[in-house]
Amino acid sequence: MIIVQIILIVLVIAIVIWLLAxxxxxxxxxxxxxxxxxxxxxxxxxxxxxFLVPILYTVRERVSLKQIPLEIxxxxxxxxDNVIVQIDEAIKYHVTDVRAFVYDNQNxxxxxxxxxxxxxxxxxxxxxxxxxxxxxxxxxxALFTSIKDITAGYGLAIDRINIGEIKVSQExxxxxxxxxxxxxxxESMITRAQGEKSSAVLSAExxxxxxxxxxxxxxxxxxIDAEARAKRVRIDADAEAExxxxxxEAERKRILAINEAIKESQLDERSLSYLGIEAFKDIVNxxxxxxxxxxxxxxxxxxxxxxxxxxxxxxxxxS
Numbered sequence: 001m002i003i004v005q006i007i008l009i010v011l012v013i014a015i016v017i018w019l020l021a022x023x024x025x026x027x028x029x030x031x032x033x034x035x036x037x038x039x040x041x042x043x044x045x046x047x048x049x050x051f052l053v054p055i056l057y058t059v060r061e062r063v064s065l066k067q068i069p070l071e072i073x074x075x076x077x078x079x080x081d082n083v084i085v086q087i088d089e090a091i092k093y094h095v096t097d098v099r100a101f102v103y104d105n106q107n108x109x110x111x112x113x114x115x116x117x118x119x120x121x122x123x124x125x126x127x128x129x130x131x132x133x134x135x136x137x138x139x140x141x142a143l144f145t146s147i148k149d150i151t152a153g154y155g156l157a158i159d160r161i162n163i164g165e166i167k168v169s170q171e172x173x174x175x176x177x178x179x180x181x182x183x184x185x186x187e188s189m190i191t192r193a194q195g196e197k198s199s200a201v202l203s204a205e206x207x208x209x210x211x212x213x214x215x216x217x218x219x220x221x222x223x224i225d226a227e228a229r230a231k232r233v234r235i236d237a238d239a240e241a242e243x244x245x246x247x248x249e250a251e252r253k254r255i256l257a258i259n260e261a262i263k264e265s266q267l268d269e270r271s272l273s274y275l276g277i278e279a280f281k282d283i284v285n286x287x288x289x290x291x292x293x294x295x296x297x298x299x300x301x302x303x304x305x306x307x308x309x310x311x312x313x314x315x316x317x318x319s
Contacts, residue, residue, distance in 0.1 A: 025050040025059060034060040034102050044098050061102055067094045067159055070109070074167070075117050077124035079132055083172055085124065088164040089116060089143075093156050101155030108154035112147070116161065119146040129168070136163045 026049055027033050033045040037057050045059075052059075074088040093112065095101045101108050123142050124132055132139070144161045151158055 023051045023054055025052055030066045031062055031064045032098055033062050034098060036060040041099060041103060063095055063098050063101060065095055065098075067092055070113070072113055072116065074165075075120070077121045079124055079127060079129045081128045083129045083168060085129070085132060086165075086167040087120065087124070089120065090162045090164060091116060092159040092161075093151070094159065095155055096152070096157045097155035099155070100153070105154050108151075108156055111154055112151045112156055112158070115147050115150050116143065119143055120163075122146075129172070133166060136166070139163050 025033065025045060027045050027047045029047045031047070035042045035045055035052065035057055036059075041060075042057060070091045070093065072089040072091065074086045077085055077087055079085060091112070105111050120139075120143055123139055123146070127135065127139075140161055140163055143163075144158060147161075148158055
């Protein structure tokens with residue numbers, strides 16, 4: 001009898017423990033639990049201790065509200081210039097709407113991944129390879145903008161999307177290296193040509209400037225020489241004019257003095273005629289070919305010797 005009572009007590013205790021275990025629900029911090037009643041959503045349990053009526057209510061799923069990092073497998077995409085690249089992504093997300101996350105989509109995380117991959121292929125297809133390799137930040141922003149509204153319908157919020165390593169084939173890498181080398185050689189040649197052109201232009205400008213300076217200097221020197229010669233001619237002309245003026249003035253004074261002396265000597269006409277004949281004779285006896293005639297030819301008759309010569313010539317013609 002005692003054994004039966006012990007068994008019954010143990011059984012009751014076990015039932016009580018089972019009931020307590022079935023009714024008590026503990027929700028940890030950073031997560032929630034979805035409660036259903038015969039397959040229908042009832043409520044979401046927040047962190048803490050909760051009690052549910054067994055059989056009537058059951059916990060359907062535990063959902064974490066923490067930020068969850070997710071690595072997406074590398075996928076292939078074709079760029080605008082028809083180059084195939086391998087790109088991997090990393091997404092950080094968290095659940096914002098528990099009911100939508102659990103009931104509105106069979107697998108919200110998979111749907112988010114598919115949308116991210118699809119939109120990434122579309123973005124890459126609008127870019128050249130060079131833009132893809134050098135524009136990861138722009139790709140991140142474009143991808144985040146394109147899917148953030150879509151994933152909100154899944155009860156998810158994307159916190160950040162990062163494009164990881166971008167891989168291309170070895171053949172493409174070699175082609176790119178050749179292109180970069182050719183581009184650098186071209187830029188180097190252009191730079192060198194521009195330098196030579198600038199040097200030639202500077203040399204030509206310097207030569208032209210020197211020629212202009214020399215021409216200006218020669219013109220200035222020529223002008224200075226001409227002005228000096230003109231000044232010298234003016235000085236010589238002024239000196240010659242002054243000399244002639246002085247000689248003329250001296251001659252005038254001499255003649256005046258002679259005339260004054262003649263007047264003061266009180267010589268008569270016959271004495272003056274005699275003196276004139278003597279002077280004429282000296283000129284004739286000289287070796288010069290000088291002939292002196294009075295301004296009035298009729299005045300020759302006033303000279304006695306000439307008058308006698310005329311008379312003798314006239315008599316000879318008559319005989």
